[in-house]
Amino acid sequence: MSSTPITKETYLEWYKSMLLMRKFEEKAGQLYGQQKIRGFCHLYIGQEAVVAGTISATRQEDTVITSYRDHAHALAKGVSADACMAELYGKSTGCSKGKGGSMHFFSKEHGMMGGHGIVGGQIPLGAGIAFAEQYLGKDNVNVCFMGDGAVRQGALNETFNMAMLWKLPVIFVCENNGYAMGTSVKRTTNMEDIYKIGLGFDMPSMPVDGMDPVAVHNAMDEAVQRARAGEGPTFLEIRTYRYKGHSMSDPAKYRTKEELEEYKGKDPLFSTKHAILENGYADDAWFAAVEAEVKKTVEDSVKFAEESPYPTVDELYKDIYVQEDYPFVMD
Template identity: 60%
Template sequence: MATNSKKNTKSKDKEEFTKETYLKWYELMLLIRRFEERSLMEYGRQNIRGFLHVYIGQEAIAAGMSTGLRDDDAVVTGYRQHGIALTKGVSAKACMAELYGKKTGIVKGKGGSMHFFSKEDRYFGGNGIVGAQIPIGTGMGFAEKYKGTDNIAVVMFGDGAARQGALYESFNMAKTWDLPVLYICENNNYAMGTSVERTSSLTDIYKIGNAFDIPSEAVDGMNPEAVHRAFKKASKSIREGNGPYFLEIETYRYKGHSVSDPAKYRTKEELKSYQDKDPVKMLEKKMIDEKIASEDEIKEIKSKIKEIIEESVKFAEESDYPDPSELYDDNYVEDDYPFLT
């Protein structure tokens, strides 16, 4: 029975997802992986300073989200956010230049690793304060409902932020007003260096939504197919006017909390068990084994991504730093708010 079940799953995947979808996923996931690896390298060379939180290991979430949402859906997240910015369409050049602190960066070199922002791409950060994005995203959902759109506000946060009081307040408000908000907990098992088991009496984080009568479920975050299906199901429910939805996407970060974290709180056995589930490698293997893509096509994508990363670094290196006179530019909007002048 187990063998038949596996065959049925493979057949279902092939029917549900086109070759183009798999290629899109793989290209995006590889772009994120190589971007993050290069950012770590440039940090070691002191070309990037300050904080740096990489998305390595969590790429399948970005892939499934890229096809499970619409481009006009708004996204806000926390500080582990380079991969989500790339997913929403921010260029690798603009992202890398921002890490370098250059004026050609996505926020003119003023945001750094944690504070990307692009109104044009419907990407609203990149927020450095743990859990701060949760009420922000809830307000974005209120704005979409107020304007009468059928867009969704997607709020992404980690398992550490799931213990913030703002989450409970936001859940209550979103459900009371049936706001079009999709809450995503990217559960990578550790809030900085402390496991979920040591910080929460409830380890199945998705169950928090039950207290507010919000549809909630757990998702395999190492599998882009599973993530895509979860996003499609949730977004359909929200667009039909049923109010918020909550997904706990179970994933794993292969690096420390930040570039300064040696991650000694994890055992070698644990790391090995998750490395065997590497989402990028697993997707590549699936595509070749099931003849979804040829090895030549895979090589072509790898070559393309390598070129994109090299160009992004060159762009960042050759860009200028912002002029000190621009320090206070873009901090406030005064034209439409005379009481600020």
């Protein structure tokens, strides 16, 4: 039974948030081609339902941590398009003050605990964040995203063991888009059902249709209830697909056009729009208004980024260490 029901408002918010993710990423790809954005850039186009369904089943106080494909996660957690675009530009008004770029979006205020460039590096960090919430007596959860390549890192096994032993409130999510960079999952393992990795730790684990926000929401809601009740972690293999290459430098020649078109037929934006119209939740005028609003938001974010200053030299040694007042006293 869902503790967070799916309503008309849920569908409308899904469409608006996924459209913003899609249009932001399309613009980022365009700007990268114009060399306005430098460094690395990994787009999320096609995978939007994973984040949309996660956010609708969690609370704002819950945190997320993810890999370097992190733009959509930040937007969904409430980081403004202005701050995200400015970060891509390396400007001081960016969500990481222009110091992180595409792979390192961060906002403590919004519970966005970072995109991480080290493959699998965020997995133990997600468990650590969950441990902190548990230690402080809070009932917040952490959602720790990773790719299908990251599950091959040894740190995953160590983390899964500790998370189950201590019943940490963390939901591990493998965003399985079928390819670790350009290598098909089929070429890396004889066990293609990635969720089964969790079963070896007696961790509740399951596959989820990542092209459907309803399926993601329901699976995430169940996992969140378990975590809040003190019953520990869940491992979700959310099967999704990216329509672009691994990064902007990837022509994605390792997959067929037929495969790509098959998944484009499952586009979560189209299916969500169809459900909204079929249920009479909104009409064409509403969609036109949302599309105009999103277009303006993205265009405004580019203007904001273009006009923002770069970090000054005195920022070089700032944000290296942080001084915190710990909630306990050492003898």
